[in-house]
Every structure is written in structure tokens, then in C-alpha cells.
Amino acid sequence: MTTWILTCSSCGREEPQDAGVGLCADCGQPFLVRFTSSPPSRDRILARWDLWRYAAALPLGEDEAPVCLGEGMTPLIESPALARHAGVRRLWVKDEGVNPTASFKARGLAAAVTRARARGVKGLVVPTAGNAGAALAAYGAAAGVPVRVYAPATTPRPILDTIRAMGVELVTIDGHIGDAGKRAVEFAKESGYFNVATLREPYRVEGNKTLGLELAEQLDWRLPDAVVYPTGGGEGVIGIWKAFDEMRAWGWITDKSPRIVVAQADGCAPIVKAHREGLDRATPWPNPQTHAAGLRVPGPLGDRLVLRAIRETSGEAASASEEAIVAATKMIASLTGIDAAPEGGCGLAVLIDLVVQGRLDPACQVVLYNTGSGASYRS
């Protein structure tokens, strides 16, 4: 069992465990979980084959059964062919497309729905570029909690079909995830549903920590030189970064954090622009466009944390064109057999560019997160 408090990531304001808060009432920034229980030991990893094997390192109550659909424990596949193509010494792909509802969003929503159910929420609402809606629909169904999803009408058809299949309320809107976000905030206010939008609650990040915990365990508690993560709202990157920090504090690892490399699309690259300009926050991207739907997030709430993760790990941020994303997505599939999502392809395209530009050393060992499944984008 773990105990924890919530602390504002910007001003440090504290709230009690499971306070059910949204953003910080003082400064409007996201809360993160800080554990108050004794540091978990690696010996306490459970013999179960989903992310709850790390229950000792996650917010979970005594004897509490998590809402679980078998999320996590995804394959880490080394590909010498893809390493040659990218121009690096060793390259692994962590294939998140095999999660329930076919993306890494299962990790965060499993943790968030577990905590929300424990508080007895009336219902759950989320704005999404697609995959978070599919994951919330599934975990809401598993938990017996009503769900409403706001998604752009342009969301890939197979993802909308998955949301509908779970029997939840789906509202499609003209516009992007930022527009969906406003509708979700209004609906939460009038209905009493709890809003689990990216970083509006602290537990999706906790589930996403397991992206880093698993990686370390799969590499026998060593870490690569760099990890490449296709980034939209930023909860994936923030989760991985928190995992590396906590594992070092707990004595699980001694390696320093890998360089965190943020990959975005040329048509929506607010983090890349802010990082290049040396800023500590991003400005909203006008008219965001990319076929990598998960990356179409023009004004991420987690901008400051993502920019800090890049800076503090001596990381990088770069973007790729739509054509480069298409080519790299095909390359992952044809060289590895992994049915990569365009977001994963964006990661590879950015990796190739950074090596060519000399911003990543060809001698380095890299892990590329393929965050979803190519099947979700074919109609």
C-alpha cells in the first residue's frame, strides 16, 4: 500500500490524497503525486503481467483491486535493421500499440479511473484527439462508471468506432482537442462529472510512469542514452521523467536519466518552438495540422513540465514533415514487423534527423516509443 499527497508542480500548494481537485486553485498549474509512504523496494515487484506489478510504486490503496484490462508489459524489441537505418548503435522499439484499445493511453486511464472510482465519482469526461477517449471508454465500462467523450470529427474512424463500441456517450466536434477541452470543462461543471483531461488530474501521469519502470526492468535496470517520445499533451514524457527520477531516489537504478527527446509534427510543434527559443512555456500553435492525431495538441497544459524534462535531461526536441512521418512509419513496419502508428513514425523521423544534424551521437543506444497501433489509423 502507498500513501501520498498532491503537490502543485509550480507553486508547491499541497492537497490531501484523493482530494479530487483539478488544477491548482492558486496558480492554475497541474498537481503531481508525491509519495509519503516509505520508498518501495524492487523486491516488492509482483508476479503479475500487467503494470500493476509495480503497485508498490503506484497510488493504490490497501487491498484495493485496480481497474485492469491487462495494460502494460508491452514488448521491447531490439532491431539492428532499424538501428542501421536510423544511424545509431542500438535501437529498441517499445511497442505500445498492443495495449488494451491499442495505445499507451491505457496506462494513464487505468490509474486515473482506479482513483476516480475509489472516490465514487458520478461520471467521467475527457476531451481527446482519439486514443484517450477510447481508453477512457474501456476503463469506464470496466469500472461501471458513465463516460462522455469529446473528440474532433476528424478523429480516425477506427478510434471513434472503438469509443462507440463501449456504449459510452461520444460527442464529435468541429475543431481540435483544445476546442474539445472547453466543451469538457463546461460539461463537467454542469453535470458533476469528473474531468480526466491530460494533467487536469494527477493519476494519468502515475500510470504513465510505468512506461519508464518497465523499460528499466526490461533492460535489467540499465537505461539507454536517449528515449524518443512522440509528444502532444505531454503526459507520456512527464510520466517517464518522473519514473527515472523516482527509481533513482528509491535505489532501483544508478544510471542517469536518458536524454528525453520530444518528437512533434511540423504542423503542430509548440514544444519544439519553445525549446528552441529557450522559453519555459509554450505559446498555443495556430491552426494545428497533422495526420498523427495524437500530436495535434496546440496548447498543452503540461508545457512547462515537458520543457523542464527536456532541459534537465539535456534532451532534444524536433519536428518532422507529414511526408517524413509517412515514410518513417512504413519503415518501422517493413524493417521490424511492428504495425507502427504515425506518431511512432514521427519519432523515427525525428531520430534520423537529429543524428544527421549531429545533435545525437551515432554511438548512442536509443529507445523509441511506438505509442499506438497503425490499425487505428486505417479506414
Ligand SMILES: *Cc1c(COP(=O)(O)O)cnc(C)c1O
Ligand atoms: C496521446 C498520444 C500521443 C501523445 O502523447 P502525450 O502524452 O499526449 O504527449 C502520442 N501518440 C499516440 C498514439 C497518442 O495517442
